[in-house]
Amino acid sequence: MKLSFLLLLLTASLIAAAALPAAAHHSFAAFDITSQKMVTGTVRQVDWTNPHIWLWIDVPNDKGGSDTYGFEGMSPNFLARRGWTRTTLKTGDKITVSYRPMKDGSNGGMFMTGQMTNGKVLSMMGGSDTPER
Amino acid sequence: MNVMNTANKFRFEIVVFVLVFGALGMTARAQQFVSKAPTAADWAALAKLPDFNGVWERAGVGGGGNAAFGTAAPAAPRGNQPPAGNRGAAPQRGGRGDGAAAATAGGQGGAPSFTPQYEAMRAAADRAPQPEDNSTANCLPPGMPGIMTQPYPMEFLMTPGKVTIIIEAYTQVRHIYTDGRPLPEDPDPKFFGASIGRWEGDTLVAETVGFNDHVQLARGVPHSDKMKIVERFKLTDPDTMSIETTITDPGVLTAPYTTTGTLRRHRNWTISEYICEENNRNYVDQTGKAGINLTVPGAPKKD
Numbered sequence: 001m002k003l004s005f006l007l008l009l010l011t012a013s014l015i016a017a018a019a020l021p022a023a024a025h026h027s028f029a030a031f032d033i034t035s036q037k038m039v040t041g042t043v044r045q046v047d048w049t050n051p052h053i054w055l056w057i058d059v060p061n062d063k064g065g066s067d068t069y070g071f072e073g074m075s076p077n078f079l080a081r082r083g084w085t086r087t088t089l090k091t092g093d094k095i096t097v098s099y100r101p102m103k104d105g106s107n108g109g110m111f112m113t114g115q116m117t118n119g120k121v122l123s124m125m126g127g128s129d130t131p132e133r
Numbered sequence: 134m135n136v137m138n139t140a141n142k143f144r145f146e147i148v149v150f151v152l153v154f155g156a157l158g159m160t161a162r163a164q165q166f167v168s169k170a171p172t173a174a175d176w177a178a179l180a181k182l183p184d185f186n187g188v189w190e191r192a193g194v195g196g197g198g199n200a201a202f203g204t205a206a207p208a209a210p211r212g213n214q215p216p217a218g219n220r221g222a223a224p225q226r227g228g229r230g231d232g233a234a235a236a237t238a239g240g241q242g243g244a245p246s247f248t249p250q251y252e253a254m255r256a257a258a259d260r261a262p263q264p265e266d267n268s269t270a271n272c273l274p275p276g277m278p279g280i281m282t283q284p285y286p287m288e289f290l291m292t293p294g295k296v297t298i299i300i301e302a303y304t305q306v307r308h309i310y311t312d313g314r315p316l317p318e319d320p321d322p323k324f325f326g327a328s329i330g331r332w333e334g335d336t337l338v339a340e341t342v343g344f345n346d347h348v349q350l351a352r353g354v355p356h357s358d359k360m361k362i363v364e365r366f367k368l369t370d371p372d373t374m375s376i377e378t379t380i381t382d383p384g385v386l387t388a389p390y391t392t393t394g395t396l397r398r399h400r401n402w403t404i405s406e407y408i409c410e411e412n413n414r415n416y417v418d419q420t421g422k423a424g425i426n427l428t429v430p431g432a433p434k435k436d
Contacts, residue, residue, distance in 0.1 A: 025272075025302075026415040029265035029423040045430055049412035051272070056429060068429045072414070077285060077301060077405045106427045125195055 025051045031100040031110045039069060043093040048076045048086035055089060055111060057097065070108035071099055074124045082125060089114070089122070166314035171293035179293055183335045183368050188404060189396040190286040244351070245380070245390040251354050258353020264421025268347070271416055272409035274303035276324035276348040277341060278362055278378050282394065288404045296330055296337060304407050309339045316342050324348070326362070337366040350390075356382050372398035 041059035053073040058066040073079065076086065089095065094117045099109040114122040247255055269275055275283070283302035290297040294312030299305075309330040320327045320343030330339040341362040350356050360382040369375050374396040381389045414426040 025409065025413075026270035026417075027266040027423055030415075030425045047412055047430065050407050051409045051411070051413055051415075054412065054414065054430075070427045070429065072425070075285075075407065077407055080405070081402065102425070102427070108427050 028100070028110070030103060032103045033100050033110075035101060036098055036112065037101045037109070038096055038098050040094070040096040041066070041069065043089055043091050043095060044068060045091060046086070046089050050075050050077065053079065055095075055097070055114075057095060059107075067107050069097070071097055071111040072109070073111040079124070084122075095122075166310075166312070168294060168312060175293035179291055182291065182332060183337075184291070185289040185296065185337070185366065185368070185374065186291055187398050187400060188286045188288045188402040189374060189398050190402075191282060191284070192395040192397050194284040246387040247350070247354065248385060248387055251350075251385050255351050255354045258351075261353070262421070264417065265423035266415070266417035266421070268417060270423060272303070272413050273347065274305050274324060274409075277326055277344060278364075278380070280305055280307075280325065281364075281376070281378070285407065286399065286402055286404060287396070296339075299404055301404050301407050303409055309337075311337075316340060322346065322358075335367060337364075339364045339366070350380070350382065350385060354385070357385050359383050360385070369395075372400070374398070 039057075039059050041057035043055065044058045045054075045056040047054040047056075053076055055071040055073060057069050057071070059069055061067050076084075079088075096115045098112045098114070100112060101109040111124060113124075116122070274280060280300055280302065281287070283300070285300070285302040287301065288299040290299065294310065296309040296311060298307040298309070300307065305325070307325050307328060309328040311330040311332070314329060316329050317327050322345035323343055324345055324347055326341040326343040326348075328339050328341040330337050332338070339362075341364070342360070343358075344356060344360055346355065348356060348360070350360075360380065363379045363381075365375075365377040365379075367375050367377075375393060376396065377391060377393045379389050379391040380386065415423070416426070417423045
């Protein structure tokens with residue numbers, strides 16, 4: 001578990017060092033690309049849609065309820081060619097998302113990587129850590 | 134009843150007016166090129182040309198099961214995107230706002246060189262507050278040549294008299310007529326312009342004119358109606374295509390501006406749809422301020 005966490009951090013920093021995923025259709029102006037946050041929650045909904053997929057997760061808050069966070073990913077077209085399918089993430093999945101936060105402090109941001117409870121790390125670029133489907 | 138009759142008569146006169154002037158308009162355009170039905174010989178001739186058919190993506194988009202996880206991303210986050218405010222076309226690599234341009238797939242290149250008047254516009258745009266995004270955020274497509282450098286595949290189709298490029302990004306299509314027709318003399322301005330092509334040996338040479346105002350040569354720098362793009366498509370190995378893209382615009386550019394790029398053929402890929410308005414949560418407003426709509430889908434959940 002600790003190793004996985006380190007792997008996640010390493011992965012995230014590699015991505016940060018290399019580049020941000022090509023977004024194709026808009027700028028990163030709304031995101032704070034100089035910082036990275038992590039949050040753990042349960043998948044509420046996956047929008048497998050163009051021009052970007054959106055991942056909505058419910059994150060427990062300190063009031064005993066939960067807040068919904070929205071994360072923008074690449075397009076389904078891009079991801080489908082890199083190992084993802086529309087069911088790679090499903091409602092009810094537990095996930096820890098590493099993301100570039102919204103500059104305005106809203107709950108959400110740009111999806112960088114996601115770690116599943118089985119230790120698998122999902123990346124927007126696909127690659128060896130994307131689950132085989 | 135009389136009122137109705139008068140109204141109907143008036144409507145009839147309008148219809149006659151439209152028909153007559155519509156016919157005059159048709160006459161004025163009578164020189165339009167008419168495609169002829171392809172013959173067996175036309176198809177046979179096509180088979181002798183280099184085979185560009187299939188799905189291609191520019192080199193260097195990254196990802197895709199690459200073992201070098203996390204390192205295969207494009208060199209620039211907004212690689213090959215038009216600069217901010219340069220909504221259509223301008224060849225740009227290296228992210229918004231830097232004014233440097235490179236027109237084609239995977240292309241490298243310095244900035245185009247502008248005549249003094251246009252260089253002043255470029256410099257002024259550089260000094261002005263930078264828009265946070267361009268109108269692709271609102272789902273307008275990039276025009277030429279930016280549409281050719283998206284991180285999405287394109288399918289080339291060769292048929293007698295035409296090369297068609299189906300571009301996945303924004304679900305766009307380019308039509309390059311190779312049937313001998315001339316370039317239009319006074320084309321309507323378009324995102325992609327009007328294209329004709331000819332074969333020089335193994336190279337398809339496409340010429341394109343007639344760009345709209347979304348097409349800019351750099352952020353804040355318009356083009357003239359003399360702007361022309363010449364693309365030279367050539368196979369460099371069975372599944373690799375080079376594209377040399379040259380932009381000329383006398384009076385605006387001091388010299389032809391050329392970049393090169395590379396496409397790779399993916400025999401196992403098909404083109405998908407990309408309906409940008411399907412779930413576009415990004416936007417940029419008139420002032421250049423960009424944002425994201427983070428409204429949670431469905432009923433708001435409050436605990």
